[in-house]
Amino acid sequence: MRILSLAGRRLAASIPTLVLILIGVFLLLQLAPGDTVDAMMAQMGGGDAATARELRHFYGLDLSIPLQLANYLWRLVRLDLGFSSIYGKPVATVILERLPPTLLLMTASLSFAFFFGLLFGVFAARRVNKWPDTLISTLGLVFYATPSFWFGLMAIVVFSIYLQWLPPGGFEDIGNVHTGLSRMLDIAGHLVLPTLTLGLIFLAIYLRIMRASMLEVLNLDFVRTARAKGLDETHVITRHVLRNALLPMVTLIGLQAGTMLGGSVVVESVFSLPGLGRLAYESVVQRDLNTLLGIVFVSALLVIAVNFIVDLLYARLDPRISAEG
Amino acid sequence: MDLNRFEISRRTALLTSAAIAANVANPLRAFAQETPRKGGVFNVHYGAEQRQLNPSLQASTGVYIIGGKIQENLVDLDAAGKPVGVLAESWDASPDGKTITFKLRKGITWHDGKPFTSADVEFTAMQMWKKILNYGSTLQLFLTAVDTPDPQTAIFRYERPMPLNLLLRALPDLGYVSPKHLYESGGDIRQNPNNLAPIGTGPFKFVKYERGQYIIADRNPDYWRPNAPYLDRIVWKVITDRAAAAAQMEAGELHYSPFSGLTISDMARLSKDKRFIVSTKGNEGNARTNTIEFNFRRKELSDIRVRRAIAHAINVPFFIYNFLGDFARLGTGPIPSTSTDFYPGANTPQYPYDKAKATALLDEAGFKPGAGGQRFSIRLLPAPWGEDISLWSTFVQQSLSEVGIPVDIVRNDGGGFLKQVYDEHAFDLATGWHQYRNDPAVSTTVWYRSGQPKGAPWTNQWGWEDAKVDKTIDDAATEIDPAKRKALYAEFVTEVNTELPVWMPIEQLFVSVLSAKARNHSNTPRWGSASWYDLWLSA
Numbered sequence: 001m002r003i004l005s006l007a008g009r010r011l012a013a014s015i016p017t018l019v020l021i022l023i024g025v026f027l028l029l030q031l032a033p034g035d036t037v038d039a040m041m042a043q044m045g046g047g048d049a050a051t052a053r054e055l056r057h058f059y060g061l062d063l064s065i066p067l068q069l070a071n072y073l074w075r076l077v078r079l080d081l082g083f084s085s086i087y088g089k090p091v092a093t094v095i096l097e098r099l100p101p102t103l104l105l106m107t108a109s110l111s112f113a114f115f116f117g118l119l120f121g122v123f124a125a126r127r128v129n130k131w132p133d134t135l136i137s138t139l140g141l142v143f144y145a146t147p148s149f150w151f152g153l154m155a156i157v158v159f160s161i162y163l164q165w166l167p168p169g170g171f172e173d174i175g176n177v178h179t180g181l182s183r184m185l186d187i188a189g190h191l192v193l194p195t196l197t198l199g200l201i202f203l204a205i206y207l208r209i210m211r212a213s214m215l216e217v218l219n220l221d222f223v224r225t226a227r228a229k230g231l232d233e234t235h236v237i238t239r240h241v242l243r244n245a246l247l248p249m250v251t252l253i254g255l256q257a258g259t260m261l262g263g264s265v266v267v268e269s270v271f272s273l274p275g276l277g278r279l280a281y282e283s284v285v286q287r288d289l290n291t292l293l294g295i296v297f298v299s300a301l302l303v304i305a306v307n308f309i310v311d312l313l314y315a316r317l318d319p320r321i322s323a324e325g
Numbered sequence: 326m327d328l329n330r331f332e333i334s335r336r337t338a339l340l341t342s343a344a345i346a347a348n349v350a351n352p353l354r355a356f357a358q359e360t361p362r363k364g365g366v367f368n369v370h371y372g373a374e375q376r377q378l379n380p381s382l383q384a385s386t387g388v389y390i391i392g393g394k395i396q397e398n399l400v401d402l403d404a405a406g407k408p409v410g411v412l413a414e415s416w417d418a419s420p421d422g423k424t425i426t427f428k429l430r431k432g433i434t435w436h437d438g439k440p441f442t443s444a445d446v447e448f449t450a451m452q453m454w455k456k457i458l459n460y461g462s463t464l465q466l467f468l469t470a471v472d473t474p475d476p477q478t479a480i481f482r483y484e485r486p487m488p489l490n491l492l493l494r495a496l497p498d499l500g501y502v503s504p505k506h507l508y509e510s511g512g513d514i515r516q517n518p519n520n521l522a523p524i525g526t527g528p529f530k531f532v533k534y535e536r537g538q539y540i541i542a543d544r545n546p547d548y549w550r551p552n553a554p555y556l557d558r559i560v561w562k563v564i565t566d567r568a569a570a571a572a573q574m575e576a577g578e579l580h581y582s583p584f585s586g587l588t589i590s591d592m593a594r595l596s597k598d599k600r601f602i603v604s605t606k607g608n609e610g611n612a613r614t615n616t617i618e619f620n621f622r623r624k625e626l627s628d629i630r631v632r633r634a635i636a637h638a639i640n641v642p643f644f645i646y647n648f649l650g651d652f653a654r655l656g657t658g659p660i661p662s663t664s665t666d667f668y669p670g671a672n673t674p675q676y677p678y679d680k681a682k683a684t685a686l687l688d689e690a691g692f693k694p695g696a697g698g699q700r701f702s703i704r705l706l707p708a709p710w711g712e713d714i715s716l717w718s719t720f721v722q723q724s725l726s727e728v729g730i731p732v733d734i735v736r737n738d739g740g741g742f743l744k745q746v747y748d749e750h751a752f753d754l755a756t757g758w759h760q761y762r763n764d765p766a767v768s769t770t771v772w773y774r775s776g777q778p779k780g781a782p783w784t785n786q787w788g789w790e791d792a793k794v795d796k797t798i799d800d801a802a803t804e805i806d807p808a809k810r811k812a813l814y815a816e817f818v819t820e821v822n823t824e825l826p827v828w829m830p831i832e833q834l835f836v837s838v839l840s841a842k843a844r845n846h847s848n849t850p851r852w853g854s855a856s857w858y859d860l861w862l863s864a
Contacts, residue, residue, distance in 0.1 A: 032738075032740070032741060033737060033740070033741035033744040033745050033749075034737075034738075034739075034740030034741045034742075034743060034744035034745075035740065035744075036740070038739070038740035038741075038743045038744045038748075038782075039738075039739055039740035040376065041459075041743055041782045042739030042740060042742070042743050042782070043373070043375060043376070043385065043387065043739070049778035049779065049780050049781040050462075050778075051457065051459070051462070052780055052781070058513075058515075085376070086374075086376055087376070087536060088376060088516065088520075088521065094536070097536060097537075098536075098537065149566075149568075152569075153568055153569070153572065156569070156572040156576070157572065160572065160576045161572060161575045161576050164576070167576075167578070168569070168572050168573045168576040168578055169564065169569055169572075169573055169578070170538065170539075170562065170578075171538060174538075174539050174541070174560055174562070269565055269566040269569065270566050270568070270569050271569065272538075272562065272563065272564045272565070272566070272569060272573075274535070274536065274537030274538045274563070275537075278537065278565065279537065282374075282565075285738050285739065285740070286740070287740050
């Protein structure tokens with residue numbers, strides 16, 4: 001019950017945040033010069049003023065800004081995300097089509113970064129200031145400092161152009177229609193390079209956090225007690241140290257779910273993945289306000305959901321947290 | 326400038342085919358290898374998705390590259406750049422230029438099996454070209470009706486004389502026909518679902534559009550040209566990142582990157598690779614000119630001496646040689662040299678690099694250098710369409726600072742640029758591309774004709790007015806004698822190069838990057854937009 005009430009309060013607190021974010025983005029985009037009709041004209045390579053006027057009326061852009069915002073929020077209350085002017089479809093449909101690649105990419109990268117970050121972090125902490133630690137920490141620094149688009153392009157050059165092991169882009173093979181398991185494998189193959197590209201920078205962060213928090217916990221009194229009790233080292237690490245050292249890692253997942261959506265814009269562009277990140281970029285360039293707000297809405301929901309799960313995990317890892325709440 | 330890289334790449338292309346032939350020991354087999362091969366999938370780089378795939382509604386290369394394979398135009402251009410019939414077999418104009426009759430080809434069916442008739446032409450012309458199509462609404466402004474006495478005849482009736490040559494040069498881009506039976510049922514034509522799943526008469530049938538990923542079209546087995554098309558399928562892959570597209574090209578996942586879709590450095594790199602053909606050939610119909618547009622609302626810029634000084638202050642050959650490589654050459658005005666019908670030559674007023682003359686002109690205009698050697702400062706808005714515009718704007722900035730005019734560059738994305746330049750007029754100088762579309766009346770004179778409504782992109786928004794130029798433009802648009810038209814446009818170029826409301830000092834053609842396996846490619850001046858019925862891939 002405690003966990004549920006904690007969860008309920010968390011969710012209720014996020015609704016005003018969500019509304020504020022949406023209004024903020026709406027107003028921010030008004031500051032950008034030009035609207036969706038200007039963007040459309042740029043794409044067409046010309047058109048006359050009468051056509052532009054007609055199109056503005058069609059998209060409701062001739063209304064005042066507060067009226068447009070009010071219309072939007074009213075539609076949102078009725079769970080209608082509106083109509084995308086780029087795609088000519090309901091925004092909800094467009095987002096649903098683009099969600100799977102981004103979700104897959106995020107989940108894969110997060111799992112990859114979390115798992116290997118944890119592994120390397122523990123390993124480095126166990127051999128602190130010896131050569132494995134130095135090596136791992138240096139690599140971590142390199143991953144952290146390298147821009148992900150460069151990583152992506154280099155990965156394509158090495159693995160796709162020279163070695164020809166993995167496809168250089170796309171979400172799945174268009175030439176051959178795969179079904180069932182072979183389709184899953186095909187998509188997995190296409191996701192290897194993007195996952196590595198997006199995951200490496202997060203891996204570097206997890207590695208450093210894990211190493212630091214392991215070192216901290218290893219010096220605490222209860223570890224000394226456990227060792228004094230005569231527990232073997234593996235037992236001490238897995239049962240006592242790891243569980244406590246994991247807390248900051250879990251915090252980070254929650255914080256980074258949002259960052260990852262941002263990072264996926266770059267990775268999705270480099271690997272031509274049809275995801276939410278690229279859709280968001282396109283809708284800014286094309287001034288498709290409805291789609292952009294829809295994406296902000298869905299991403300905010302995603303981040304809220306991830307944080308919610310993190311909160312639950314927290315309570316599981318450290319019972320004091322739910323007890324205090 | 327002296328070294329011409331696209332010539333080299335054309336040479337490389339020839340050498341490559343020679344090398345392929347030489348690899349085969351038996352010359353007969355080498356010959357056999359060059360007979361067209363049926364089958365194969367042609368993968369095309371698609372840089373920016375459109376909201377629209379129907380070329381009867383939107384005239385832009387981004388639409389033709391897909392829609393132009395599925396739908397067909399009445400007329401296209403042949404290898405020599407002359408109009409050649411596609412859906413139209415022949416044409417004829419009345420002596421007064423007010424009636425133009427098209428005889429249509431028999432036995433053509435739409436992809437859904439319905440016959441193609443003059444009713445489709447009538448509907449498309451009156452409802453789409455005249456009302457919705459960008460550039461089309463200007464071209465067909467005086468079209469009053471299209472008569473259809475029989476299914477194979479369409480008679481275009483104009484209120485004012487329509488030069489046959491103008492119409493024939495405009496129709497390759499502005500003459501795509503849509504099926505009446507799928508659009509007439511009422512409802513907004515712009516929102517018709519067929520706009521994103523086009524039905525046409527062309528060599529390829531639309532199959533699937535997966536947003537953000539790919540578009541597929543398959544061979545039309547009932548195509549009217551015998552033995553065509555050769556390819557089984559065309560796939561357009563959506564790749565927005567230029568570097569990623571170059572990598573996919575190298576990995577063999579793409580056969581064609583059209584319209585300068587890769588970065589200048591990648592194109593230069595791939596041109597040295599035997600597997601690729603990097604060339605401007607096949608893009609002669611899509612000439613573009615880099616511009617400097619002067620806002621006449623700014624007192625300093627309304628002075629002709631200042632405009633001339635600015636033109637003289639920029640070392641254009643140096644810029645072309647060092648930044649654009651050999652993908653560009655010196656321009657001479659609004660009609661590019663690729664326009665064999667209208668190019669007036671280079672003996673119109675020109676503004677070669679001459680810093681001393683520039684400073685003298687500025688001094689003479691009364692803008693003497695003040696504190697720190699500065700005369701007055703201006704805002705420059707570069708259009709975001711291409712790498713070259715960005716480089717060019719920086720070069721203009723540096724060149725002008727040397728004659729005492731500091732330049733503040735304000736960068737925008739596409740929508741922002743159009744809004745600020747064409748609607749709010751919030752610029753002093755703007756730089757972008759002027760795209761020439763076969764006939765000055767289609768694309769060019771609108772940049773100079775005064776009285777353009779506020780907000781209309783790519784028109785005269787400089788606040789410049791000249792009654793003489795306006796008259797020349799209007800006369801040329803309805804002059805039906807081709808020789809007289811050409812003379813009028815030569816006069817037009819001389820006038821605008823003298824007055825300089827817009828300076829167009831660099832001529833460029835788009836660069837195509839193609840796999841060396843492609844055959845029958847780049848064989849028309851608008852090949853990227855053409856239907857590719859004869860394109861095939863060697864094994």
